[in-house]
Amino acid sequence: MNEYEERLRSWVGRELSVPKPGQDPVNVPMIRHWVEAMADPNPVYLDEEAARATGRDGIVAPASMMQAWTMRGYAATVNPRPGAGDGMAELIALLDEGGYTSVVATDSEFEFHRELVPGDHVSAGEVVEAISPEKNTALGAGRFITTVRTYRDQDGEVVAVQRWRTLRFRPKAPQERPEAPQERPEAPQERPEAPQEREKPRALRPRPAVNLDNAFWFEAAREHRLVVQRCAACKALRHPPGPCCPQCGSFDWDTVDSAGDGHVYSYVVNHHPPHPAFDMPYIVAVVELAEGTRLITNLTGVAPEEVEIGMPVVLEWLEADPELTLPVFRPAAPRKER
Amino acid sequence: MILTGRDYADVAVGEELPELSIPLTRTMIVATAIASRDYQDVHHDPGLAVERGSRDVFMNILTTNGLVDRYATSWAGPAARVRAIRIRLGAPNYPGDTMTLTGTVSAKDDAARRVEIAVRGTNSLGAHVTGTVVIELPEGGRP
Numbered sequence: 001m002n003e004y005e006e007r008l009r010s011w012v013g014r015e016l017s018v019p020k021p022g023q024d025p026v027n028v029p030m031i032r033h034w035v036e037a038m039a040d041p042n043p044v045y046l047d048e049e050a051a052r053a054t055g056r057d058g059i060v061a062p063a064s065m066m067q068a069w070t071m072r073g074y075a076a077t078v079n080p081r082p083g084a085g086d087g088m089a090e091l092i093a094l095l096d097e098g099g100y101t102s103v104v105a106t107d108s109e110f111e112f113h114r115e116l117v118p119g120d121h122v123s124a125g126e127v128v129e130a131i132s133p134e135k136n137t138a139l140g141a142g143r144f145i146t147t148v149r150t151y152r153d154q155d156g157e158v159v160a161v162q163r164w165r166t167l168r169f170r171p172k173a174p175q176e177r178p179e180a181p182q183e184r185p186e187a188p189q190e191r192p193e194a195p196q197e198r199e200k201p202r203a204l205r206p207r208p209a210v211n212l213d214n215a216f217w218f219e220a221a222r223e224h225r226l227v228v229q230r231c232a233a234c235k236a237l238r239h240p241p242g243p244c245c246p247q248c249g250s251f252d253w254d255t256v257d258s259a260g261d262g263h264v265y266s267y268v269v270n271h272h273p274p275h276p277a278f279d280m281p282y283i284v285a286v287v288e289l290a291e292g293t294r295l296i297t298n299l300t301g302v303a304p305e306e307v308e309i310g311m312p313v314v315l316e317w318l319e320a321d322p323e324l325t326l327p328v329f330r331p332a333a334p335r336k337e338r
Numbered sequence: 339m340i341l342t343g344r345d346y347a348d349v350a351v352g353e354e355l356p357e358l359s360i361p362l363t364r365t366m367i368v369a370t371a372i373a374s375r376d377y378q379d380v381h382h383d384p385g386l387a388v389e390r391g392s393r394d395v396f397m398n399i400l401t402t403n404g405l406v407d408r409y410a411t412s413w414a415g416p417a418a419r420v421r422a423i424r425i426r427l428g429a430p431n432y433p434g435d436t437m438t439l440t441g442t443v444s445a446k447d448d449a450a451r452r453v454e455i456a457v458r459g460t461n462s463l464g465a466h467v468t469g470t471v472v473i474e475l476p477e478g479g480r481p
Contacts, residue, residue, distance in 0.1 A: 030373075034404065037370040037404075038404040039360075041408075042411050043416055044416045050416060053416075054416050054476075062408075063407055063419075064400070064403040064404045064406070064407035064420070065404070067374070067400055067403070071374065071375030071376060077377040078377065102391070105399040107424075107426050107427070108399055108403060108423070109425075112420055112423075115419060321428070321465075322428040322465045
């Protein structure tokens with residue numbers, strides 16, 4: 001791991017901003033602006049009587065407005081003044097140093113603990129949960145920054161928790177850009193409805209055959225967890241997923257998380273037939289995990305002629321499109337000079 | 339005033355929500371960004387948006403949250419309470435396009451009277467948003 005990587009890694013777990021109250025408490029005028037702009041017809045946001053008829057004490061703010069109560073506003077956006085101990089500004093400076101100067105939001109996962117009412121005053125603290133290795137995306141090479149924001153009311157009670165993911169990337173030169181940049185730019189195949197014309201971004205990867213027996217594996221992959229099915233009776237690990245233990249016949253199972261280390265057990269290089277979702281040629285490998293099971297996957301970050309049987313590899317996540325996340329592997333260490 | 343909307347007992351997993359088409363005007367994209375206190379230039383300044391590699395201004399993620407919220411609660415009725423909104427963004431929402439939201443009830447949690455709705459919003463470029471909304475519903479007319 002190089003020094004820059006170390007410095008980035010040191011941010012994981014750190015607090016980016018000390019919670020401070022939003023500019024304004026929850027109030028009716030801001031709710032009205034939101035509801036008008038969203039064209040939201042729900043009466044409980046502005047009509048006291050309608051809100052009480054639903055069992056509430058009075059009007060409430062839309063749940064989705066949570067983040068808006070903590071936005072920094074116009075002046076601080078056009079003229080940011082980072083204060084001492086402003087972790088966010090420091091992290092952004094470190095990312096700028098790596099060339100990751102642009103940003104797009106990709107994911108927001110909100111859990112709401114209670115509804116907000118006028119007079120509530122919300123603060124948000126933010127902690128770094130993960131910083132990804134550099135990924136190649138349609139907009140340029142970048143890193144996904146995942147943070148967890150905890151929203152608290154004036155009494156310090158948690159009112160919502162949000163997992164928030166942005167891509168910080170090096171913008172590509174205009175001629176390298178895809179025809180239409182996308183807000184989830186690492187997924188160049190995310191246009192299922194777009195006609196398959198030559199100038200359009202590539203097609204979607206083939207859909208995996210997901211069923212009741214293997215859905216857990218693909219769901220875990222979406223959360224960037226590579227899981228291995230384990231027999232609950234005899235503890236034998238197995239892959240691919242199946243309903244029944246091939247060792248002892250038990251139908252009871254759970255999973256373990258793989259650490260993501262393995263080696264190339266076998267591989268082929270596909271040159272033909274061409275498929276619009278893939279750059280030819282590409283590597284299909286059987287990777288044996290340190291846990292012992294093998295899976296069929298793709299190798300990335302290595303040329304076909306450099307792959308060797310037994311080569312140590314590490315897990316990386318491919319965000320193929322909004323509905324498909326897959327584990328792929330790249331060489332674990334710098335390759336030997338020849 | 340009578341409590342209107344969906345009752346927990348009457349919702350079945352697999353039920354489809356009515357489709358909702360939302361015209362994405364330039365005014366709407368700017369108005370929603372400002373209503374969410376988001377003054378990033380890519381959401382209101384076409385020249386700077388192009389300079390930063392976009393083809394035009396595009397909708398901000400807070401608005402996508404707001405529209406997914408509106409879609410779920412419009413179907414569920416005013417007594418519903420939103421417990422979670424989890425979204426992943428795809429193709430941007432540009433002015434002049436239309437986003438069509440579809441949804442399916444994907445799970446029920448009887449103990450908490452919660453219903454999970456799988457939501458998808460597509461525009462002419464593909465999926466703008468995929469995700470889930472969890473709402474708590476009244477049962478037997480009581481919130």
